[in-house]
Amino acid sequence: MIQFHNVFKRYPGGHEALADVTLQLGNGQMAFLTGHSGAGKSTLLKLISLIERPTRGQVLLDGVNIGNLSRRRIPYMRRKIGVIFQDHRLLFDRTVYDNVALPLIIAGYRHQEIGKRVRAALDKVGLLKKERVYPITLSGGEQQRIGIARAVVNKPPLLLADEPTGNLDPVLSLEIMQLFEEFNQVGVSVLIATHDLERIANMPYGVFNLRDGRLISNTVPAQEDSDHVA
Amino acid sequence: MSPDKPHKRGGRRMDRPPAHSRFKAYFVHHLRSLIASLGNLYRHPFSNLMTILVIGIALALPAGLYLALDNARSISSNWDGATQISLFTKLTTSNEQAREMADRIRLYAEIGQVSVLTREQSRDEFQKLAGYGEALDALKENPLPAVLIITPTDAHAHPDAARRLIQKLQQLPQTDIVQLDLEWVKRLFAIMDIAQRSILVVASLLAMAVLLVVGNTIRLDIQNRRDEIIITKQIGGTDAFIRRPFLYNGFWYGLFGGLIALLLVGSSVAWLRGPVENLSLLYQSGYSLRSLDLRSTATLLLIGTALGLGGSWLSVGRHLKELEPR
Ligand SMILES: Nc1ncnc2c1ncn2[C@@H]1O[C@H](COP(=O)(O)OP(=O)(O)O)[C@@H](O)[C@H]1O
Ligand SMILES: [Mg+2]
Numbered sequence: 001m002i003q004f005h006n007v008f009k010r011y012p013g014g015h016e017a018l019a020d021v022t023l024q025l026g027n028g029q030m031a032f033l034t035g036h037s038g039a040g041k042s043t044l045l046k047l048i049s050l051i052e053r054p055t056r057g058q059v060l061l062d063g064v065n066i067g068n069l070s071r072r073r074i075p076y077m078r079r080k081i082g083v084i085f086q087d088h089r090l091l092f093d094r095t096v097y098d099n100v101a102l103p104l105i106i107a108g109y110r111h112q113e114i115g116k117r118v119r120a121a122l123d124k125v126g127l128l129k130k131e132r133v134y135p136i137t138l139s140g141g142e143q144q145r146i147g148i149a150r151a152v153v154n155k156p157p158l159l160l161a162d163e164p165t166g167n168l169d170p171v172l173s174l175e176i177m178q179l180f181e182e183f184n185q186v187g188v189s190v191l192i193a194t195h196d197l198e199r200i201a202n203m204p205y206g207v208f209n210l211r212d213g214r215l216i217s218n219t220v221p222a223q224e225d226s227d228h229v230a
Numbered sequence: 231m232s233p234d235k236p237h238k239r240g241g242r243r244m245d246r247p248p249a250h251s252r253f254k255a256y257f258v259h260h261l262r263s264l265i266a267s268l269g270n271l272y273r274h275p276f277s278n279l280m281t282i283l284v285i286g287i288a289l290a291l292p293a294g295l296y297l298a299l300d301n302a303r304s305i306s307s308n309w310d311g312a313t314q315i316s317l318f319t320k321l322t323t324s325n326e327q328a329r330e331m332a333d334r335i336r337l338y339a340e341i342g343q344v345s346v347l348t349r350e351q352s353r354d355e356f357q358k359l360a361g362y363g364e365a366l367d368a369l370k371e372n373p374l375p376a377v378l379i380i381t382p383t384d385a386h387a388h389p390d391a392a393r394r395l396i397q398k399l400q401q402l403p404q405t406d407i408v409q410l411d412l413e414w415v416k417r418l419f420a421i422m423d424i425a426q427r428s429i430l431v432v433a434s435l436l437a438m439a440v441l442l443v444v445g446n447t448i449r450l451d452i453q454n455r456r457d458e459i460i461i462t463k464q465i466g467g468t469d470a471f472i473r474r475p476f477l478y479n480g481f482w483y484g485l486f487g488g489l490i491a492l493l494l495v496g497s498s499v500a501w502l503r504g505p506v507e508n509l510s511l512l513y514q515s516g517y518s519l520r521s522l523d524l525r526s527t528a529t530l531l532l533i534g535t536a537l538g539l540g541g542s543w544l545s546v547g548r549h550l551k552e553l554e555p556r
Contacts, residue, residue, distance in 0.1 A: 075469075078465065079466035089464070
């Protein structure tokens with residue numbers, strides 16, 4: 001699903017956020033990305049979701065080198081990735097329903113189909129009853145779950161989450177993590193950035209650990225020829 | 231992710247809607263964006279009204295000038311007095327002969343009116359006009375001929391018909407010179423030509439102003455919706471998708487601006503119509519002020535809409551690139 005080959009990322013200011021990172025995440029695998037604040041976790045996720053481009057090295061998504069993808073093709077590639085942000089990034093002037101429907105409208109789905117899928121996604125995150133309200137009236141945990149519903153409504157094969165539980169209390173964090181596990185169980189690849197080492201210590205998933213932009217440990221089991229597993 | 235159906239393992243292929251349904255969805259989306267952008271205008275009535283008014287005034291000015299020119303043209307073409315022919319007889323022609331000649335010419339189908347200036351009258355006119363009083367007094371003989379002032383019928387007032395009439399008059403034995411007094415008409419047309427060009431210049435400048443006003447409004451709109459644009463890009467919105475609502479906003483600005491311009495021009499015409507009719511009654515002309523016809527109305531709306539769309543296109547093209555999530 002995801003492959004990094006000797007990837008470097010240097011920001012315009014000259015700061016090297018990632019240095020010589022090589023890793024891979026197979027189809028259907030779930031893993032955590034950890035490291036201190038400023039270690040380069042968000043940068044790594046931004047490279048995958050085509051928000052930033054690598055300075056050197058290759059980033060492959062589904063076997064496609066996305067480092068030199070043309071501007072025209074970027075939107076279509078992004079639709080294969082569901083991204084969940086710590087700050088949710090919801091549109092506050094639109095209802096929950098409209099927020100979750102956005103990826104489907106962008107992809108050009110039919111009206112009825114959109115309705116079905118949005119409700120299925122909201123049902124999955126337990127917010128079906130809130131479809132008509134505006135996100136501002138919801139709690140942080142609920143907003144995060146809307147963000148998740150929006151990320152998965154398009155059934156992308158890959159989910160990325162950047163500190164999805166950063167602002168949530170332990171009970172809510174656990175619920176969110178369970179949601180990710182459920183998506184992973186139906187075949188979605190999941191990569192979650194977090195600095196909360198305690199929470200993931202006893203979870204049965206591999207961990208990429210970054211320090212100052214370098215990958216210092218990697219317990220994610222390598223998948224043989226991961227692109228052909230699907 | 232649908233909760234009941236297991237996802238295709240690895241999810242390599244993306245479930246995309248079939249082509250025909252995407253096609254239909256495309257149109258539905260267009261229609262919805264169009265209406266949504268209308269709702270958007272409605273949500274910020276004050277600033278949008280300002281924009282629309284500015285566009286309306288900018289469009290109304292050249293439209294009004296154009297209309298004024300159009301009216302001037304139609305008045306001048308209605309003028310019967312526009313064409314007058316002066317026939318100078320030979321010096322050997324007496325006043326009496328000139329009068330007889332006038333009676334004969336009056337019978338031509340092309341002729342409306344003929345009046346005669348006797349040799350003495352010619353002399354008086356010339357003295358008055360040119361101040362050659364003493365010079366003429368010095369001469370014993372009157373050097374000026376009798377002159378027939380000929381007005382063709384309306385049907386023969388057109389320069390081409392008048393020219394043919396002149397040739398005919400030139401053949402008469404007692405004719406010395408025939409002159410068509412078109413000079414002032416020509417001058418009027420030259421002035422109108424200049425006026426038309428000036429209007430074109432003013433119109434181009436104001437069109438540019440409309441582009442800038444729309445562009446600036448759209449730019450502010452883009453700034454206000456920055457987060458939305460970035461989020462939309464992030465989840466796979468194409469540039470075309472993001473551009474669309476802004477283009478529709480521009481469309482509405484232009485269309486409503488055009489309507490305002492129509493309203494301004496229309497009410498100005500209504501306001502002027504009474505006085506103009508009074509004036510033309512005094513001249514016994516029955517002339518009535520013309521308003522914009524269907525074609526000009528359509529053109530005005532079309533230009534307004536095109537400028538609105540163009541302005542937003544330029545603005546969106548420039549500012550969307552700056553919002554590429556980076
Ligand atoms: N847009 C940027 N421009 C310049 N430097 C950046 C930018 N984004 C992040 N950085 C720097 O890159 C390093 C890694 O940042 P980040 O990937 O956000 O780390 P993390 O998510 O692990 O906290 C930090 O030192 C940060 O200051
Ligand atoms: Mg971060």
